[in-house]
Structures are given as structure tokens and as C-alpha cells.
Amino acid sequence: xxxxxxxxxxxxxxxxxxxxxxxxxxxxxxxxxxxxxxxxxxxxxxxxxxxxxxxxxxxxxxxxxxxxxxxxxxxxxxxxxxxxxxxxxxxxxxxxxxxxxxxxxxxxxxxxxxxxxxxxxxxxxxxxxxxxxxxxxxxxxxxxxxxxx
Numbered sequence: 001x002x003x004x005x006x007x008x009x010x011x012x013x014x015x016x017x018x019x020x021x022x023x024x025x026x027x028x029x030x031x032x033x034x035x036x037x038x039x040x041x042x043x044x045x046x047x048x049x050x051x052x053x054x055x056x057x058x059x060x061x062x063x064x065x066x067x068x069x070x071x072x073x074x075x076x077x078x079x080x081x082x083x084x085x086x087x088x089x090x091x092x093x094x095x096x097x098x099x100x101x102x103x104x105x106x107x108x109x110x111x112x113x114x115x116x117x118x119x120x121x122x123x124x125x126x127x128x129x130x131x132x133x134x135x136x137x138x139x140x141x142x143x144x145x146x147x148x149x
Contacts, residue, residue, distance in 0.1 A: 005028060008031075011071055022047075023065075025050065025051055026047060026066075029046050035107055037105040040081065043063075047059070063084055071087055072084050072085065072087055078103065079100070093114050094109050094110060099138055099139035099142055100137065101139070102139060104141075113131065
């Protein structure tokens with residue numbers, strides 16, 4: 001976690017952004033909640049006790065800056081607010097399964113993504129700079145609820 005935080009702070013400095021306590025705390029929460037995909041509101045709720053001066057607008061602004069610097073990925077999940085995840089180069093290739101009913105996001109490690117990228121790159125002479133693979137559908141829990149109607 002410390003390495004990821006240090007990398008993020010170095011990236012902020014590199015782009016002439018100040019490393020405020022609020023930005024650092026938001027980054028820490030995103031790193032701690034890796035794989036959970038919190039919303040901006042959930043990040044705000046988890047940070048506001050230790051930083052009561054922090055406003056929800058600051059969380060949104062910080063997330064936008066972190067997204068612009070490729071430190072955070074924003075996931076649109078259909079209905080409901082966007083969810084966020086810390087983007088680190090050491091995270092293995094994965095895709096997201098988004099439930100269109102409850103908006104739960106599940107990460108799936110998938111080595112086939114790399115092969116798919118290689119296929120696309122070589123077949124179409126296309127240099128891929130970033131990826132986002134999202135499948136929308138119903139999670140197991142919502143499928144079970146649907147069957148009981």
C-alpha cells in the first residue's frame with residue numbers, strides 16, 4: 001500500500017499538484033478499498049470523520065484530478081453513481097462484472113485480456129494505451145431474486 005501511495009504522490013508532484021491531507025486521505029481510502037469500487041459518497045463518508053472540514057465537492061474534484069492523472073479509474077455502472085478504483089500498474093489485467101439491478105461491481109482476473117489486446121494490436125496495427133472491459137448483467141443474488149417472482 002505504501003508503494004502505491006508513494007507512486008501516486010510522486011505523480012501528483014510531477015504534475016505540480018499539491019499533496020494536501022485531503023488528497024492523501026482520499027488516495028489512501030481508494031488503495032485500502034481496492035476491489036470494492038466505492039462511490040464518491042462512500043469515500044466521503046469514510047474520510048469525513050478524520051477530516052470534518054472535507055466536503056463532498058472536494059472529493060469529486062480530487063477524484064477528477066486523480067482520474068486525469070490516470071491514478072483512478074471511473075466506472076460507469078448504468079443506473080446509480082459512478083464507482084472508482086485506484087489504477088496501479090501492478091494490478092493484474094481484470095474485467096468488471098456490473099449488476100444492472102443492484103450495481104454491485106465484481107472484479108474478475110482474466111489472463112485472456114492480454115491475449116485479446118495482442119490480437120487486436122497485431123491484427124489492426126493498433127497501439128492500445130489503456131483498457132476497460134465491463135460486462136453488464138445480473139449478479140447471482142439478483143438472478144435468484146428474479147427467479148422467485
